Amino acid sequence: MYSFEPNEEQQMLIDAVGKYAANDLRPAAHDAEESRDLPKKLVDKGWELGVLQASTPEAYGGFGERSAVTSALAFEEMACGDLAGAYAVMTPSLFATPILLAGSEEQKKAYLPKVVEGAWAPYTAALIEYSFDFDANALKTSAKLEGGNYVLNGEKAFVPFAKDAEAMIVYANLDGKTQGFIVPKNSAGLSVADEREKLMGLNALPMYRVKFEDVKIPAENLLGGAAGHDFELILASMRVASASAAVGLAKASLDYAMNYAKERDVFGVKVAQKQAIAFMLAEMAIEIESMRLMTWEAAWKLDAQKEDAFTSAYLAFTGAADMAMMVADRGVQILGGHGYIREHPVEMYMRNGRGFAMLTGLAIV
Amino acid sequence: MTIEFETPKPIAQQQFVLKTVAQEMMRSQSREFDENEHEIPWSYIEFMHSAMKSVGGGSLAPKEEKAKEGGEQKEKRPPIGYQSLAAQIEMLAWGDVGFYLITPGGGLGAAAVQAAGSPEQKAKFLARFNDEKPTFAAMCMTEAGAGSDTSAIRARAILDEKTNEWVINGEKIFVTAGDKSFNVYEKLGKGFIVVWASIDPTAGRGGMRAFVVEAETPGVQVTKLEHKLGIRASDTAVISLVDARVPFENILGKPTVEKTTTGFKGAMATFDATRPLVAASGIGVARAALEFLKEKLTENGVEIRYGLPRNKLTSVEKDVIDMEIQLRSAWLLVLKAVWMADNKKSNALESSMSKVRAGDIVTKITQKAVEIMGPLGYSREFLLEKWFRDAKITDIYEGTGQINRLVVARQILGYSGSELR
Numbered sequence: 113m114y115s116f117e118p119n120e121e122q123q124m125l126i127d128a129v130g131k132y133a134a135n136d137l138r139p140a141a142h143d144a145e146e147s148r149d150l151p152k153k154l155v156d157k158g159w160e161l162g163v164l165q166a167s168t169p170e171a172y173g174g175f176g177e178r179s180a181v182t183s184a185l186a187f188e189e190m191a192c193g194d195l196a197g198a199y200a201v202m203t204p205s206l207f208a209t210p211i212l213l214a215g216s217e218e219q220k221k222a223y224l225p226k227v228v229e230g231a232w233a234p235y236t237a238a239l240i241e242y243s244f245d246f247d248a249n250a251l252k253t254s255a256k257l258e259g260g261n262y263v264l265n266g267e268k269a270f271v272p273f274a275k276d277a278e279a280m281i282v283y284a285n286l287d288g289k290t291q292g293f294i295v296p297k298n299s300a301g302l303s304v305a306d307e308r309e310k311l312m313g314l315n316a317l318p319m320y321r322v323k324f325e326d327v328k329i330p331a332e333n334l335l336g337g338a339a340g341h342d343f344e345l346i347l348a349s350m351r352v353a354s355a356s357a358a359v360g361l362a363k364a365s366l367d368y369a370m371n372y373a374k375e376r377d378v379f380g381v382k383v384a385q386k387q388a389i390a391f392m393l394a395e396m397a398i399e400i401e402s403m404r405l406m407t408w409e410a411a412w413k414l415d416a417q418k419e420d421a422f423t424s425a426y427l428a429f430t431g432a433a434d435m436a437m438m439v440a441d442r443g444v445q446i447l448g449g450h451g452y453i454r455e456h457p458v459e460m461y462m463r464n465g466r467g468f469a470m471l472t473g474l475a476i477v
Numbered sequence: 478m479t480i481e482f483e484t485p486k487p488i489a490q491q492q493f494v495l496k497t498v499a500q501e502m503m504r505s506q507s508r509e510f511d512e513n514e515h516e517i518p519w520s521y522i523e524f525m526h527s528a529m530k531s532v533g534g535g536s537l538a539p540k541e542e543k544a545k546e547g548g549e550q551k552e553k554r555p556p557i558g559y560q561s562l563a564a565q566i567e568m569l570a571w572g573d574v575g576f577y578l579i580t581p582g583g584g585l586g587a588a589a590v591q592a593a594g595s596p597e598q599k600a601k602f603l604a605r606f607n608d609e610k611p612t613f614a615a616m617c618m619t620e621a622g623a624g625s626d627t628s629a630i631r632a633r634a635i636l637d638e639k640t641n642e643w644v645i646n647g648e649k650i651f652v653t654a655g656d657k658s659f660n661v662y663e664k665l666g667k668g669f670i671v672v673w674a675s676i677d678p679t680a681g682r683g684g685m686r687a688f689v690v691e692a693e694t695p696g697v698q699v700t701k702l703e704h705k706l707g708i709r710a711s712d713t714a715v716i717s718l719v720d721a722r723v724p725f726e727n728i729l730g731k732p733t734v735e736k737t738t739t740g741f742k743g744a745m746a747t748f749d750a751t752r753p754l755v756a757a758s759g760i761g762v763a764r765a766a767l768e769f770l771k772e773k774l775t776e777n778g779v780e781i782r783y784g785l786p787r788n789k790l791t792s793v794e795k796d797v798i799d800m801e802i803q804l805r806s807a808w809l810l811v812l813k814a815v816w817m818a819d820n821k822k823s824n825a826l827e828s829s830m831s832k833v834r835a836g837d838i839v840t841k842i843t844q845k846a847v848e849i850m851g852p853l854g855y856s857r858e859f860l861l862e863k864w865f866r867d868a869k870i871t872d873i874y875e876g877t878g879q880i881n882r883l884v885v886a887r888q889i890l891g892y893s894g895s896e897l898r
């Protein structure tokens with residue numbers, strides 16, 4: 113069957129996350145961005161919504177089954193509040209979800225309870241590399257098997273909360289294929305830059321460069337155990353999460369621009385009554401809805417293990433990233449000069465909206 | 478409820494069969510009827526009629542599911558009538574959208590009767606589509622001076638109380654299947670046209686009514702068949718009505734005028750049902766173009782490397798990937814709109830959204846495909862250039878892209894027609 117309505121449980125989650133996004137994340141977003149500081153209390157509150165916990169089975173300390181659809185629904189809501197905040201709240205899932213999806217039984221038992229049972233803690237992952245031709249499937253960071261250990265070399269960029277990370281998944285090139293490795297805190301040869309990354313957007317999210325110089329980790333830390341794992345599944349799940357975030361961000365921009373346009377007087381009418389503006393709003397709404405459906409479909413295909421799920425995820429991600437940029441750009445345009453002023457959030461949405469195309473590695477929910 | 482994207486089995490099976498029809502009966506004759514405008518592809522019409530009759534009706538319209546009498550209440554499956562129809566239309570249009578438009582059955586004319594007619598009227602006017610011969614009906618709204626602005630319609634219907642007949646005067650243009658619906662052909666059953674006219678010009682939209690005008694009614698004439706950019710297998714007629722007399726009971730809706738526009742709005746609800754279907758027809762054309770393009774690229778050793786970051790793709794790869802995103806997302810909007818219709822959810826917003834998106838992307842996709850194919854795209858040796866011409870109509874009829882943007886904008890902004898015009 114085709115069906116386009118979240119089930120009851122999903123709706124409850126959407127409502128709860130939506131409330132947090134609107135009442136907590138969004139009001140804090142401006143100051144967090146400007147001060148480059150996300151209040152810890154805010155992140156904790158988001159963590160307590162239990163999005164990750166609800167998609168981790170009981171055997172590993174959670175209370176539910178993972179569904180890419182449910183995750184996408186929740187993450188869209190959260191990102192609609194504030195993208196940096198949503199990334200921060202869900203950073204531990206950068207570590208936990210790949211283990212859940214691709215880890216061995218031992219790895220799940222060893223790590224998942226630690227992440228999901230307690231308070232929010234900085235578990236993270238390192239995928240992105242600071243390079244013009246960055247490609248998640250052709251990484252420069254390398255892994256080599258040497259005497260029963262993997263040895264990692266290379267440099268990662270944009271790693272959220274790397275400074276205090278309890279552990280991180282590091283993606284590296286193993287014989288031409290991308291594989292994830294569980295890297296514990298204080299591993300010799302691992303160094304986190306002192307300075308945070310300085311980016312166009314997402315300034316509230318603390319991100320760092322991380323260097324790996326002959327970092328030795330035990331062979332059993334290869335995600336999935338000795339045989340490794342299918343990175344495509346992880347990448348596709350990252351893409352779906354990013355796509356849902358892109359939809360959420362675009363919706364935030366549309367909502368703000370629409371409310372503004374209904375209040376703003378020009379030439380004796382509200383500016384929303386001018387077709388040039390009304391049509392932009394209509395197109396924004398249509399693009400958002402169409403990419404939301406692409407994202408849902410890709411998520412559903414992942415859950416249903418459809419043959420073309422990975423391609424769908426790629427298409428949804430690519431389309432949603434473009435859409436978010438387009439919508440966020442128009443959000444600024446609709447406010448005119450006021451859109452350019454940082455008192456209004458639309459310019460931040462525009463800066464954040466540009467990120468999706470290159471920042472796949474920041475989300476997997 | 479849930480979120481799910483599994484194609485229902487009956488739809489998958491139906492698509493399988495229709496694909497053969499599209500290839501054998503449509504594609505194979507596409508070029509011929511594009512080059513010989515106003516010729517009629519009888520083999521297709523007759524084949525479709527007998528095929529549709531054999532599955533229970535002489536038209537594509539969703540069959541009303543009848544409860545079996547006496548039998549036990551079976552577990553109710555969710556209705557998929559519109560979903561199935563949208564899929565059929567998409568596949569037929571993939572074959573040839575011009576042919577699809579002359580698939581026998583009531584088309585927009587019957588849709589108007591369905592939406593605004595009484596049970597007696599439905600019984601009386603719609604039965605004919607199950608007859609031996611293929612039969613057509615058409616909808617006449619547009620006039621030379623009234624296209625998007627339907628309130629500007631000039632056609633007039635006056636009641637002759639002595640004979641209890643409506644006397645209609647006016648001229649309608651751009652009537653799809655107007656010729657086959659109004660003129661009588663040996664091989665066709667007797668059809669009808671639904672004519673919109675005002676019974677009270679002082680009442681604006683509130684005075685507008687639709688009338689069923691039977692084929693060959695005296696005073697009515699098809700005065701011209703248009704020559705078009707595309708969809709040439711589909712006749713587009715000008716129909717003039719001079720003192721045309723139709724029986725009193727052929728009026729759809731109330732014969733009296735009240736100071737509301739509800740009668741008109743009721744009929745306009747037809748569009749909520751038909752817009753996603755028009756979108757579906759456009760999407761079929763775009764899919765044909767995209768599949769053709771991909772096939773040719775493969776033949777020529779051009780591979781599309783899905784999964785690469787944007788900035789590593791070639792321009793052609795980027796284009797093809799964009800086209801796939803556009804096509805799929807537009808189709809999902811259609812699916813959602815018809816799913817809502819099946820589940821009796823009000824879908825005015827989603828219908829117009831799907832129509833806007835389809836109008837946009839099918840023109841873009843077909844235009845891009847021609848560009849990428851270079852001289853081969855421009856050549857009439859392939860159907861690609863025809864699909865480019867055919868696709869454009871999607872953004873024009875059943876409300877232009879602009880009119881549907883207005884509908885969407887009003888809905889999301891909560892504006893009335895006078896607040897946003």
Ligand SMILES: Cc1cc2nc3c(=O)[nH]c(=O)nc-3n(C[C@H](O)[C@H](O)[C@H](O)COP(=O)(O)OP(=O)(O)OC[C@H]3O[C@@H](n4cnc5c(N)ncnc54)[C@H](O)[C@@H]3O)c2cc1C
Binds near residue numbers: 625653875883
């Ligand atoms: C092949 C074909 C088949 C058709 N079949 C049928 C049929 O079966 N029955 C029938 O009744 N009609 C039919 N039509 C008519 C079709 O629905 C109209 O052509 C269409 O609604 C547009 O009307 P118009 O051509 O008068 O354009 P106009 O209304 O004159 O519009 C011109 C331009 O102005 C734009 N515009 C108009 N109003 C606004 C506004 N308020 N705001 C912004 N922009 C605006 C339009 O989008 C368009 O771009 C058919 C047309 C064609 C070409």
